[in-house]
Amino acid sequence: AQSVTQLGSHVSVSEGALVLLRCNYSSSVPPYLFWYVQYPNQGLQLLLKYTTGATLVKGINGFEAEFKKSETSFHLTKPSAHMSDAAEYFCAVSDETSYDKVIFGPGTSLSVIP
Amino acid sequence: NAGVTQTPKFQVLKTGQSMTLQCAQDMNHEYMSWYRQDPGMGLRLIHYSVGAGITDQGEVPNGYNVSRSTTEDFPLRLLSAAPSQTSVYFCASSYSGSPVNVLTFGAGSRLTVL
Numbered sequence: 001a002q003s004v005t006q007l008g009s010h011v012s013v014s015e016g017a018l019v020l021l022r023c024n025y026s027s028s029v030p031p032y033l034f035w036y037v038q039y040p041n042q043g044l045q046l047l048l049k050y051t052t053g054a055t056l057v058k059g060i061n062g063f064e065a066e067f068k069k070s071e072t073s074f075h076l077t078k079p080s081a082h083m084s085d086a087a088e089y090f091c092a093v094s095d096e097t098s099y100d101k102v103i104f105g106p107g108t109s110l111s112v113i114p
Numbered sequence: 115n116a117g118v119t120q121t122p123k124f125q126v127l128k129t130g131q132s133m134t135l136q137c138a139q140d141m142n143h144e145y146m147s148w149y150r151q152d153p154g155m156g157l158r159l160i161h162y163s164v165g166a167g168i169t170d171q172g173e174v175p176n177g178y179n180v181s182r183s184t185t186e187d188f189p190l191r192l193l194s195a196a197p198s199q200t201s202v203y204f205c206a207s208s209y210s211g212s213p214v215n216v217l218t219f220g221a222g223s224r225l226t227v228l
Contacts (some may be wrong), residue, residue, distance in 0.1 A: 032215070103173075
């Protein structure tokens with residue numbers, strides 16, 4: 001079965017610093033990968049997605065992620081953190097047996113220190 | 115556009131009680147799903163449906179029932195609630211059949227089982 005791992009359940013960065021949230025997946029076929037964000041007391045919303053083509057994917061709010069097949073990774077980055085980026089971030093992958101099923105990682109809580 | 119609507123937002127049950135979490139979407143999405151969110155576990159797929167009359171199990175289906183009689187509605191039933199079912203439940207929907215399965219989430223239903 002597919003799985004998604006996110007290194008670090010909690011990450012703290014200073015305002016203006018680089019944000020790096022790590023995601024690794026297991027899949028025997030080329031996956032479709034997603035990052036979702038959850039702000040406090042809200043549902044999840046899509047940040048960005050990788051399907052095919054360019055491996056560097058840009059999303060909303062200045063985030064981007066790079067698909068590296070050789071490393072089975074899809075790390076999320078943002079050059080300069082803003083206070084409003086404080087949230088829970090989830091990496092997800094479409095299930096290889098059924099694209100309709102989306103499997104989520106455990107999440108990383110991002111804190112931004114003023 | 116209401117998107118995905120979940121009711122109730124909060125519910126407290128006693129062990130052994132039954133209840134139904136409601137989910138409705140007005141986007142004509144074929145695919146609907148239920149996740150539960152627990153600290154450190156991310157979102158885990160409970161059940162999903164790719165269309166009216168079709169349902170299937172996800173990662174953690176035990177203790178939950180679903181049905182899909184219409185495209186719009188996908189209720190989640192707990193027949194005999196247990197404390198282990200204390201969680202936040204999210205309903206999500208999307209168009210089916212595409213690997214680019216971008217989910218639209220509801221705001222969540224927080225369930226406590228005493």
